[in-house]
Amino acid sequence: MRQFQAALALLTMVGFVTAIAPAVRADTGVQVGVQSGIQLLHDDELRPENAPSVGAEARLSFELSPLIVALTFDHFFVKDRTLFQVGANALYDLPLGHSFLYPYVGAGVGVTRFALPEAAPTPSSNGEGLDGPVMSSPLAPGAGNATDSNGMRMGLNLVGGVRFDHIALPVLRPFAQVMVSLGPIDLLTIVGGVLFELDGR
Amino acid sequence: MRSRRDSFLILTLVAGVAAPATAQVVLFPHLDASVAGDVETTRGGAGASVGYHLPAWRGLGVGLELDAAWHGHFFRDRDVAHLVPEGVDLNTDALLLMGQLVLPVSIPRAPIWRPYGTVGLGVIHALFTAPGNESYDTDQDNLTFAAGVGMMHQLTRLLGLRADLRYYHAFVDEHASHGGYFEDYSFWAVSVGVTFQLPLQRWPDLW
Numbered sequence A: 001m002r003q004f005q006a007a008l009a010l011l012t013m014v015g016f017v018t019a020i021a022p023a024v025r026a027d028t029g030v031q032v033g034v035q036s037g038i039q040l041l042h043d044d045e046l047r048p049e050n051a052p053s054v055g056a057e058a059r060l061s062f063e064l065s066p067l068i069v070a071l072t073f074d075h076f077f078v079k080d081r082t083l084f085q086v087g088a089n090a091l092y093d094l095p096l097g098h099s100f101l102y103p104y105v106g107a108g109v110g111v112t113r114f115a116l117p118e119a120a121p122t123p124s125s126n127g128e129g130l131d132g133p134v135m136s137s138p139l140a141p142g143a144g145n146a147t148d149s150n151g152m153r154m155g156l157n158l159v160g161g162v163r164f165d166h167i168a169l170p171v172l173r174p175f176a177q178v179m180v181s182l183g184p185i186d187l188l189t190i191v192g193g194v195l196f197e198l199d200g201r
Numbered sequence B: 001m002r003s004r005r006d007s008f009l010i011l012t013l014v015a016g017v018a019a020p021a022t023a024q025v026v027l028f029p030h031l032d033a034s035v036a037g038d039v040e041t042t043r044g045g046a047g048a049s050v051g052y053h054l055p056a057w058r059g060l061g062v063g064l065e066l067d068a069a070w071h072g073h074f075f076r077d078r079d080v081a082h083l084v085p086e087g088v089d090l091n092t093d094a095l096l097l098m099g100q101l102v103l104p105v106s107i108p109r110a111p112i113w114r115p116y117g118t119v120g121l122g123v124i125h126a127l128f129t130a131p132g133n134e135s136y137d138t139d140q141d142n143l144t145f146a147a148g149v150g151m152m153h154q155l156t157r158l159l160g161l162r163a164d165l166r167y168y169h170a171f172v173d174e175h176a177s178h179g180g181y182f183e184d185y186s187f188w189a190v191s192v193g194v195t196f197q198l199p200l201q202r203w204p205d206l207w
Helices: A002-020 B002-018 B077-083
Strands: A029-039 A051-061 A067-078 A081-093 A101-115 A150-164 A172-182 A187-200 B024-037 B044-057 B060-072 B091-104 B113-129 B138-154 B159-171 B185-198
Touching: A029 A067, A029 A172, A051 A187, A067 A101, A067 A187, A081 A150, A081 A172, A101 A172, A101 B024, A150 B024, B024 B060, B024 B159, B044 B091, B060 B113, B091 B138, B113 B159, B138 B185
Parallel strands: none
Antiparallel strands: A029 A051, A029 A187, A051 A067, A067 A081, A081 A101, A101 A150, A150 A172, A172 A187, B024 B044, B024 B185, B044 B060, B060 B091, B091 B113, B113 B138, B138 B159, B159 B185
């Protein structure tokens, strides 16, 4: 039900942006970069509080849209576990920019891959995840009856951040952001990074 | 299979090229997540739709779409566990085949955003498989109604973003002799993906 509410929130937000977004023509461009941060939510089985992360990001802007599409990869360092997320988020620059600080918000989807230590193999119905056969484990995230010890889960990403854009740094675009992932695997990450402008006008 | 796929692609391209100046063929590959209802809500799937969109009346468009999606781990474990003895693994998957009417709306102030409503009918083909125990394998086909709302956004003349929230209701024969789930079920699903539009046009120039 919480996912349903998150989906409704996303649609409401999209509707709001639709209402306020000017029909501007945007510039095309490509930025790629690296990022590092920390995941703040705690879960006994999957993710300890303050798990560090590293990742990469590409931001694409398009000719007709004020939205920037950010494609992300983040790997979280969790002992004896695998946890990473591939995401696609649409970012929107808020019309509040000072001369060099540009706040933005965004929303998108994240596919989170996890692998837990395997427990005793007690097959149960649907013990196969989206990515192949697995051992049954009571440790699986997200739902009481999801019994995979590894798999992928899709969730809603909400992003808020600020990027630094100054004439003294013609190619570098440092940024900092907070991202919440809602769904079967909840994540709250604070990330800082730097993007390099490859192409744009 | 390959020739069928090639024919489908060629048909899509030809339809795009041959479309009236104000019509578009829209291809929509998408990821799905079931978010509430009678099915497993921590899972989802992937699919694609192809549609033909036309202007209808005063900024209101109309489109016809065919959509196919595959959802893994479709039913909740506890709802199907009784189909197999303890210790036997049972997987459930579903193929969703829908034909749907799409009603997009053009917003003069924001012409690259198009909210839409959709309503459709189709079939959910649910599969129940027990690896290594084929005697428990079964399937069922159920007439399904779907309706929802969503948003399309144009990034370039070719590419766009699209997201929607859809409600599905499958009508199941409670006295069927074949299958594994014997009552009506319904669920909500979110689909998110990109769109490819032909011919290459800015939406404000179309309608």
